[in-house]
Amino acid sequence: MADASQSQIDGSNLVALSLAHAGVQHMFGVVGIPVTAVATRAVAAGVRFIAFHNEQSAGYAATAYGYLTGRPGVFLTVSGPGCVHGLAGLSNAGANAWPAVMISGSCDQADAGRGDFQELDQIEAVKPFVKFSAKATHISQIPRLVYEVLSHAVAGRPGGCYLDLPSDVLHQTISDSEANKILSEAENPKIEEIRHEALDIDKAVSLLRTAERPLIVFGKGAAFARAEEPLKKLIETTGIPFLPTPMGKGILPDTHELAATAARSLAIGRCDVALVVGARLNWLLHFGEPPKWSKDVKFILVDISKDEIELRKPFLGMVGDAKNVLELINKEIKDQPFCLGRSHPWVEAISNKAKDNVAKMEAQLSKDVVPFNFLTPMRIIRDAILAEGSPAPILVSEGANTMDVGRAVLIQNEPRTRLDAGTWGTMGVGLGYCIAAAVASPGRLVVAVEGDSGFGFSAMEVETLVRYQLPVVVIVFNNGGVYGGDRRTPEEITGPYKDDPAPTSFVPDSQYHVLMQSFGGKGYKVETPEELKSALSESFSARKPAVINVIIDPYAGSESGRLQHKN
Ligand code: ADP
Numbered sequence: 001m002a003d004a005s006q007s008q009i010d011g012s013n014l015v016a017l018s019l020a021h022a023g024v025q026h027m028f029g030v031v032g033i034p035v036t037a038v039a040t041r042a043v044a045a046g047v048r049f050i051a052f053h054n055e056q057s058a059g060y061a062a063t064a065y066g067y068l069t070g071r072p073g074v075f076l077t078v079s080g081p082g083c084v085h086g087l088a089g090l091s092n093a094g095a096n097a098w099p100a101v102m103i104s105g106s107c108d109q110a111d112a113g114r115g116d117f118q119e120l121d122q123i124e125a126v127k128p129f130v131k132f133s134a135k136a137t138h139i140s141q142i143p144r145l146v147y148e149v150l151s152h153a154v155a156g157r158p159g160g161c162y163l164d165l166p167s168d169v170l171h172q173t174i175s176d177s178e179a180n181k182i183l184s185e186a187e188n189p190k191i192e193e194i195r196h197e198a199l200d201i202d203k204a205v206s207l208l209r210t211a212e213r214p215l216i217v218f219g220k221g222a223a224f225a226r227a228e229e230p231l232k233k234l235i236e237t238t239g240i241p242f243l244p245t246p247m248g249k250g251i252l253p254d255t256h257e258l259a260a261t262a263a264r265s266l267a268i269g270r271c272d273v274a275l276v277v278g279a280r281l282n283w284l285l286h287f288g289e290p291p292k293w294s295k296d297v298k299f300i301l302v303d304i305s306k307d308e309i310e311l312r313k314p315f316l317g318m319v320g321d322a323k324n325v326l327e328l329i330n331k332e333i334k335d336q337p338f339c340l341g342r343s344h345p346w347v348e349a350i351s352n353k354a355k356d357n358v359a360k361m362e363a364q365l366s367k368d369v370v371p372f373n374f375l376t377p378m379r380i381i382r383d384a385i386l387a388e389g390s391p392a393p394i395l396v397s398e399g400a401n402t403m404d405v406g407r408a409v410l411i412q413n414e415p416r417t418r419l420d421a422g423t424w425g426t427m428g429v430g431l432g433y434c435i436a437a438a439v440a441s442p443g444r445l446v447v448a449v450e451g452d453s454g455f456g457f458s459a460m461e462v463e464t465l466v467r468y469q470l471p472v473v474v475i476v477f478n479n480g481g482v483y484g485g486d487r488r489t490p491e492e493i494t495g496p497y498k499d500d501p502a503p504t505s506f507v508p509d510s511q512y513h514v515l516m517q518s519f520g521g522k523g524y525k526v527e528t529p530e531e532l533k534s535a536l537s538e539s540f541s542a543r544k545p546a547v548i549n550v551i552i553d554p555y556a557g558s559e560s561g562r563l564q565h566k567n
Contacts, residue, residue, distance in 0.1 A: 009179050011139045011170035015103070016041035018146035019074065021183050026050065026065065026439055028058040028432075029076030033117070034105040034167035039076060050439060050468060052432075055082050057458045059089015059102065060432030061439075063160075064419050066099035067224060068394075068440040072153035072161070077104045079167070080118030083125060088428075090129040093160030095424035097221065097305075099153035102126070103163045105170065109137065112166075126162040135164035139172040143186035155191040157305035158224065199318050199325060204275070204300050205332045207316065208238065211273035211298075213346040215260065217285070219245035220422075221278020221303065222322045228252070228415045230326035231277070237333060239340035241350045243267050245279045246420055250392075250412030257342075262361075263353035268293050270349075277302045278322045281312050282423065288312065302326070365409065368529050373556040374405040374477065377532055381449060381475060382410050384536040391444055392417050393540075394437040398430045399451025401484070401557030402477040406449050421454075428457025431474070435461065438470035445543060448474040452506060453482040459515060465545035466519040472546075473539045476512045479552040481505035487555075509551070516547035525549045 009017075015038050019027065026048045031039045039049045052058040055077045062073030073093075077086040083104040093100035107116035126133050132152035134145045142165075149161040174182075208214050216235055218227070228251050235242050235252060241260040244251060252259070260267035268274075268286070274297055281288035281299070288299055299314035302325045309317035318325050340347050365379040385393055392414045397406045398421045412418050419433040430450045437446045455476045465472050479485060486502035513523030524535035526548060539546035 006175035006177060008173040009176055010037075010173045011136075011142060011165065012037035013041045014139060014142045014174070014179055014183075015146065015165065015170070016045040016047065017179070017183060018143040018186065020045040020047050021143070021186065022147055022150055023071070024074050024150070027074045027076055028052060028061040028065070028436070030055050030058055030078065030082060031076070032078035032082065034170050035076055035078055035103075035165070038103070038105070038165075038170065048439070049076075050435060050464070052435075052464055053460045054458070055085035056088040056428065057432035057435075057461050059086045059100070060092055060426070060429045060458075061436040062089055062100040062102070063093045063096060063098045064429070064433040064436035065440050066093065066153070066158065067096070067220065067419075068416055068437060070154070070224065070226070072099040072101045072150050073436065074101045074103065074150075077102060078118065079105045079107055079122070080120045082118075083120060083122045087126065087129055088426075090126060090160035090162065092422070092424060092426050092429070093153075093158075094129050094131075095426075096422045097157050097159060098224070099158035101149045101153050101161045101163065103149075103165060106135075106164050106166045108168045109166045110168065122164050123162070129160055130162045131159040133162035133164070135166070136169050137166070139169055139174055140178075140182055142169070143183050147186045148189055151188045151191055157308070199320060199328060200316060201325075201328045201332045203316055204318065204329060207273050207298060207300060208240065208275060209338050213270055213272045214238075214240045214340075215267050215271035215274045216240050216242040216277070217245070217274055217279055218242065218248045218251055218277040218322075219279025220247040223248060223251050223278070223416050225278060225304075225322035226415075227277065227322040227326050230323055230330055233330050234326055234333070237330070237337060237339060239342070239344065239347060241267060241347060245284055246407055247418050247422065248279060249407075250417045251415045253413040254411045255413060257351065258347070260350045260354060262355075262357040263350045265292070266353045267350055270294060271297055273298045273300065275300045275302070276314075277326065278304075280308060280423070284423065361408065370528055371553040372527070372550060373553060374401050375409065376529065377477070377550050377552070378405050378409040378449070380529055380532050381447070381536065384533070384540060385447060386411060388445060388540060390414065391441075393445040393447045394419065394441065396420070396430055396433045396437065396446065396448040397450065398427055398454035399477065400453075400482075402449060402451040402454070405557075410449070427454045430454055431458035431461035431464070434472045434474065435464060435468075435470060438472050443471070445540060446470070446472040447540075448472065450474065450476055452476050452478045452480070452510065452512070455512065456506070459512070462516050462521060462545065462547060463519045466516075466521045470545060471543035473536075473548065474516075474546070475548045475550060477550050477552050478510060478512060479556065480508045480510075480554045484552075484557050485554040508554075511549065513547045513549040516545065522546035523549070525551065527551045
């Protein structure tokens with residue numbers, strides 16, 4: 001019962017105060033019944049709320065925010081369909097092992113089961129995608145549950161968590177003094193997720209020391225762990241070549257002399273010992289199996305997740321935080337240092353192959369091809385990004401050919417500067433990731449390089465960029481559709497709907513830059529190297545929202561990009 005003699009606060013306000021109390025600085029989301037007051041109260045409590053057009057993009061933003069900051073990205077949705085749209089974000093958090101928390105309103109508890117407005121068993125709906133979920137059935141539970149979801153999201157292997165807030169709980173009230181009491185009692189729960197085991201550091205070092213062709217592979221788990229310093233130390237003291245995964249790029253500079261990126265096939269095909277840090281031996285790393293890897297390669301896996309090590313059954317597994325484990329390895333090596341040196345046959349073979357491949361690629365890149373293929377504009381964008389210096393712009397990339405070509409051409413020299421479709425190959429992440437990056441690193445330039453198809457998933461969020469005046473330049477590679485418009489052979493164009501546009505094509509020559517202009521942002525359409533250079537120079541220095549619509553030859557590139565065999 002509410003105490004009428006004291007001022008009262010309601011559930012929405014208590015959610016907002018709990019988030020602020022727990023240190024949440026930003027929240028992404030879409031307002032509506034029954035959570036609008038949660039958002040407005042959060043702003044009043046000092047939490048910046050970034051209002052999106054669609055929960056899917058807000059969810060993607062929260063996941064990237066979690067990765068970039070190391071703190072859970074929080075996003076808010078309405079009940080029922082809002083929660084369903086938000087599942088995209090939760091699933092992306094799980095697939096990428098990034099910490100995120102979805103908070104959704106839900107229908108009145110008394111009306112559940114009777115066809116209430118937007119009724120859904122949301123706890124059941126989120127189940128496949130979360131590490132932990134909870135429903136507040138009374139206002140007094142709110143602070144504790146806010147702390148619980150936030151803590152579970154980052155504990156052990158990061159992932160998605162969910163908090164369900166029925167509308168009646170949001171409307172319940174308690175006295176200010178009671179609210180202050182439960183808020184001050186709320187604290188991070190102790191979560192035993194990392195099962196520390198004796199780490200076989202000597203064995204790992206001895207394997208690396210005696211290997212003929214060692215390789216160090218690192219991924220976004222190492223980036224999340226902020227392991228750049230010990231990784232650099234390990235690589236530079238031992239002289240072992242390294243290979244980043246797509247989002248591992250930049251933990252050490254792509255331009256480093258020990259980078260094996262441009263000699264990837266040789267490096268993974270011939271290495272005899274591979275130390276893999278914060279990267280799963282999943283499809284992105286060909287499951288660690290032949291024919292891409294040698295059948296005799298000995299894997300040393302470092303991962304925060306014991307399940308991951310048990311799944312892969314490596315020669316040696318080490319469960320722990322990447323930064324800690326690498327520091328221990330460095331400490332062990334310090335007593336008896338070893339270094340392969342530049343003239344070591346393995347190092348030399350990788351270096352020669354990489355130089356050779358880079359030279360071949362540069363020969364292709366140096367040509368100015370008009371109408372644009374993928375390479376010419378990508379080179380121009382690469383050079384413009386590099387000219388920005390440090391701190392390097394954060395790059396967001398999605399698409400088939402656009403992302404594949406971008407991964408090979410664009411250069412990452414700083415950690416956590418590349419966000420792409422990731423483990424799940426998620427298209428539609430672009431604008432959400434851009435917004436997250438701009439919010440997480442105020443003042444830093446964010447550059448998206450997207451296919452027109454990827455852009456279309458969340459294009460309306462360019463209005464969000466303008467509304468919050470975020471320094472984001474979205475470059476759209478416009479080739480008129482998925483993989484480049486209508487690529488059917490004449491024999492395939494048949495049947496009663498043969499005159500419909502191809503399933504892969506969009507309206508040719510779409511004016512994406514005008515969409516941005518309509519909201520008051522800057523829009524450019526470019527078809528030549530000079531036009532592109534000028535648009536990049538102007539938009540990068542303005543640090544204001546812009547869309548650059550780059551018209552690409554629809555016949556450049558290939559279907560499904562690098563994954564053609566899977567389509
Ligand atoms: P990539 O896509 O770069 O190959 P993955 O997402 O496949 O990377 O793998 C990242 C791995 O990093 C996951 O298995 C996750 O459990 C692990 N990880 C997350 N945080 C840490 C950490 N702090 N230390 C070590 N490993 C971590």
